[in-house]
Amino acid sequence: MTEIGLPDGIRACLFDLDGVLTPTALVHAAAWKDTFDAVLRTIEGPDFQPFDATTDYDTYVDGRPRADGVRSFLSSRGIELPEGEEDDPPELNTVHGVGNRKNVLVLDKIREEGVEPYPGSVRYLEAVRAAGLRTAVVSSSANCRDVLVAAGIEQLLDVRIDGNVARERGLRGKPKPDTYLEAASDLGCGPDESAVFEDALVGMDAGRAGRFGRVVGVDRTGQAEELRRHGADTVVTDLAELLEPAR
Incomplete structure (x- = not known):
């Protein structure tokens, strides 16, 4: 799946919200x-x-x-x-x-x-869905759905695991991998079949702890080396960089 910058065998993409899909960080x-x-x-x-x-x-x-x-x-x-x-x-x-x-x-x-999503993130969401992969948003925010609706991207995500869902299901927050593992499970995929996209260091820790198939760090603030030290397999400044034409 070189056209979306992921290894073969990945069936699900799990995205953090703030700083990955929207600039709400x-x-x-x-x-x-x-x-x-x-x-x-x-x-x-x-x-x-x-x-x-x-x-x-x-x-x-x-x-x-x-x-x-x-x-x-x-x-x-x-x-x-x-x-x-x-x-x-x-x-x-x-x-x-x-x-x-x-x-x-x-x-x-x-x-x-208001909220405007990152254009490169929208392009990437559309590309992975066109490639047949399933998508989830994984956020500690209790306002996740409000932000998705305001940004106009809720329809691009199959599953939402946010602060409200985590509380209802008794899931531990990041840096524990529970919320990401739950999202993968809800999509019918194992962690080895799922890619995590995060900008937070605790999100990198969660991706590493969950043994996910790919952990992508999104560097919006100049902390690329820190993201790598915390477990990122690859680091980009925008998700569109993972699309083949942008390489």
Whole structure:
């Protein structure tokens, strides 16, 4: 299957959403920065060290379930908040309250700015489907379907495993491979017959842990070497690079 840049034997393509199919990773990073900076300012005062929307986002938040991202980043600053409840109001300084605050900001930004998919990703989705492969989106976001609909690409994906589905089925989030394995299973394929497409380091870890047939790193932020170190078999800056005419 050289025309789509994958080894023979691959029957399913499993795509992360933010940063792979849509540029919403940038929206998430900005929302996390606004959220965490407000928390840090409250706890540490005006001289706090701000959240870095590139380094801190990539290291502690990107690709993780929302509450895990809150715990991971705040732990890096030596901060521990009460867990709270999943429906905590966004103004409450609990793990779930902070996560819900970020979610409100993300939804506001998506409504205000809209969502346009990466053109190269749309081309690639259409090409793999034309080649007879099945497709799934695998995202930790609870807003995955809203983003797919807003971007106009929901019909190009056969299966959706997102934050809501993961919670309903009791699946562990990335870097565990559970959500990707579930997507492959829902498509009737084994991991060795499936390719993972990810931009997050924890997504690379999930692909490697699940022993998938191919793990493709999508480098939107200049972290190609990190993606390779975390398990990418190949790294591209745009999925269209995998199509033969683009090589």
